Amino acid sequence: MEIQYIWIALAVILLLLELWAINVVLRSTGKWETKGLWLVVLIVVPLFGLIAWAIFGPKREMPEHRRS
Template sequence: MQIEYIWIALAVILLLLELWAINIVLRSTSGWETKGLWLVVLIFVPLLGLIAWVMAGPKREMQEPRKS
């Protein structure tokens, strides 16, 4: 396996983790200020932001899915 494919695979994994973290942040019950701060950190500093979010950010408080 060539080294380029490994870097591409790692980039795809990081992108999927970022999208998952952004989804969790948007669904959380925190205020918009907190959500906005985490979104800025996750988008502009992807790897370090993701590590910081895993350590300090996620709370298991999520809104219930809307029933239509």
Template sequence: MQLEYIWIILAVIVLLAELWAINVVLRSTGGWETKGLWLIILIFVPLLGLIAWAMFGPKREMADHRKS
């Protein structure tokens, strides 16, 4: 497999993960300020934003969801 194909596959995987993260942010129960901030981070800093969202984003919301 050529190196170019590997980069294309990785780019598609990151793009799909970004779209999934954006979808989860839009469907979340947080306020519009929080959603807007996460969307800006995810769109303008894709890879680092995705990593930050995975580390800090859904865990807090999932913990809040389990309490109710």
């Protein structure tokens, strides 16, 4: 496999993850200021924005049976 195909595959994966993260941000219940900030970060610096969003972004509530 040529190296170009690997880079193309990684770029497609990054693009799909970015679109998924943007969708989650837009559907979140946070304030529009927070959503806008996350959208700017995700779009301007895609890889680092995605990592920062995964670490510091909105957390999902755990189901009741897992909270022990």
